[in-house]
Amino acid sequence: FFFFFNDTATTEIYTLSLHRRSSDLGLHRLEYRGYDSAGVALVNPDGRLNVFKCKGKVSDLEHFLDGKDLGGNIGIAHTRWATHGVPNDANAHPHYSESENIALIHNGIIENYRVLKDALEQNGYTFRSSTDSEVLVNLIEYVRATSGCSLPEAVRQALRQVIGAYAIAVVEKGNHDRIVAARQSSPMVVGVGDGEFFLSSDAASIIEYTEDFVYVGDGEIAVIDRNAPLKIVTLDNHDAKIDIKKLQLSISQLEKGGYPHFMLKEIYEQPRTIVDCIRGRINPDTCEVKLSGVIDHRDRFVNARRIIFVACGTSWHASLIGEHLVESICGIPVEVEYASEFRYRNPIIREDDIVVAVSQSGETADTLAAVELARKAGAFVFGICNVVGSSIARATDSGAYIHVGPEIGVASTKAFTGQVTVMAMLALAVGRERGTVTEAYYNEVSAALLHLPETMEEVLKVAPQVADLAKIFTYAHNFIYLGRGYNYPTALEGALKLKEISYIHAEGYPAAEMKHGPIALIDAEMPTVAIATPDHTYEKTASNIEEIKARGGKIIAVIARGDEQVRRSADFVIEVPVIAECLMPIVVSVPLQLLAYYIAVYKGRNVDQPRNLAKSVTVE
Secondary structure (H helix, E strand, C coil): CCEECCCCCCCCCCCCCCCCCEEEHHHHHHHHHHHCCEEEECCCCCCCCEEEECCCCHHHHHHCCCCCCCCEEEEEEEEECEEECCCCCCCCCCCEEECCCCCEEEEEEEEEEEEEEHHHHHHHCCCCCHHHHHHHHHHHHHHHHHCCCCCCHHHHHCCCCEEEEEEEEEEEEECCCEEEEEEEEECCEEEEEECCCECCCCHHHHHHHHCCEECCCEEEEEEEEEECCCCCEEECCCCCCEEEECCCCCCHCCCCCCCCCHHHHHHCCCHHHHHHCCCCECCCCCECCCCCHHCCCCHHHCCEEEEEECCHHHHHHHHHHHHHHHHHHHHCCCEEHHHHHHHCCCCCCCCEEEEEECCCCCCCCHHHHHHHHHHCCCCCEEEEEEECCCCCCHHHHHEEECCCCCCCCCCCCCCCCCCCHHHHHHHHHHHHHHHCCCHHHHHHHHHHHHHHHHHHHHHHHHHHHHHHHHCCCCCEEEEEEEECCCCCHHHHHHHHHHHHHHEEEEEEHHHHHHHHHHHHCCCCCCCCEECCCCCHHHHHHHHHHHHHHHHCCEEEEEECCCCCCHHHHHEEEECCCCCHHHHHHHHHHHHHHHHHHHHHHCCCCCCCCCCCCCCCCCCC
């Protein structure tokens, strides 16, 4: 489907183009973020403002637009992930103001929308939707109507009354030259082209048009006008600096490349993404690990009293592995916190603590809030994320990109292995500086990291076997995943992958905890995935498997090649190559990702866009 405008609107949140172009609807580029409805608003050359929106996928919007008047000079487009109000046509974005003179799209949550809505209702406003976003567009209209100010000024004054998170774009009837946008705690970039501008929540959606971007900061308003240079002001009406950054990103990275799903493509990309992750960080001749963030802030790491990882979801599981790595290699006490809990429990943070913020997108709202909390407390904040120029990358004191390329599938795969790889390098680099790691162990792990891409290529050969195995277990309604030591977090991650894309209930447990309750669930209908690769708890894990087998449970065991002991006990086995114990979670995660993927495919699920989930969680 193509839009043909005098000027083109394309993207998940919004896009402005200032000369003639035809392109496919850029909303498709960001479908991976998760959404339940879509819409577009266009300002025609004669000044008419038309809004078209509907519940469902972007493809549903495309069908809805058949035969509609799509003439327009500028436009804004949006995909909504429900926060206020059920997914339906009325709650979809864009939202008109009551007079239909203004239209707005919004990512985020307006926390004080009820108070604002009550005040507007007392002034005669009525509402078509259940959203907080419609309240904001009417507030902007109210300010403009009562003060007679311009649209940018009305947006500024309205936002000074707002509490919450937002990235908004606003257009008005009668003005086909201007879009006003603003940001607070929700991502926004302005793409700068040749005589044109684009506005989006993610640079990936507009990289085919420009590689020059301006990152709009918190509390800033961008005024994009055909007849004037780009202008960015603060909520206090001071001019903000406009700093153009260049982003190198290949369009091929945003395509499936012949794979049926992005998730499968990204699983198979992991040998290459590990290469990109370690490139320039490990000397292949000496096995020396160098991270600029550690070199530049050596004293902080050497003298750290404690390291706190803050993360959500898959990044939290990677952080649990990071805890093992840092404590065992660096001798520094580590805590791992859910960012959403950390920010609300008044945590004790000292100036000699290091807070490590982990996020694939670099835009996770809870993790970003935890970063701000840590900075205010005087802690040194180190970021581990994937997206160059993201909010967390800009907010932290230092950090390391995982360099795995765009991850389009909602269920994270290559980002997880990239995060663990960076954490292993971080632990080695800090351990060497602190003198807490032996030369032999340092060389063993760094050499294993150098050979990790080859190991990943090898483990991917189990894919056909896992695909056949998955056919057997599409019937299951529940799964248990077991692991110990470094692989307990891997069990949690394997269970999460299955939940996310197949909608089968799954739980991860430390293997020894089975007898403390969960063993009551074991029967022939409850499959157990047991990670039993060689480590210092191998014999105990083998005993746990026997306990499940004795109660009629079905065992899928992930084992080392040639392991006959667990093979005799398990109903099914997946053999993987062996690498240094601390890196086994990276290897083991691959068959668990494949198992979740193939079960979901056989159940007919939407693998890349599972229901109710968003790739980048930019609201609480």
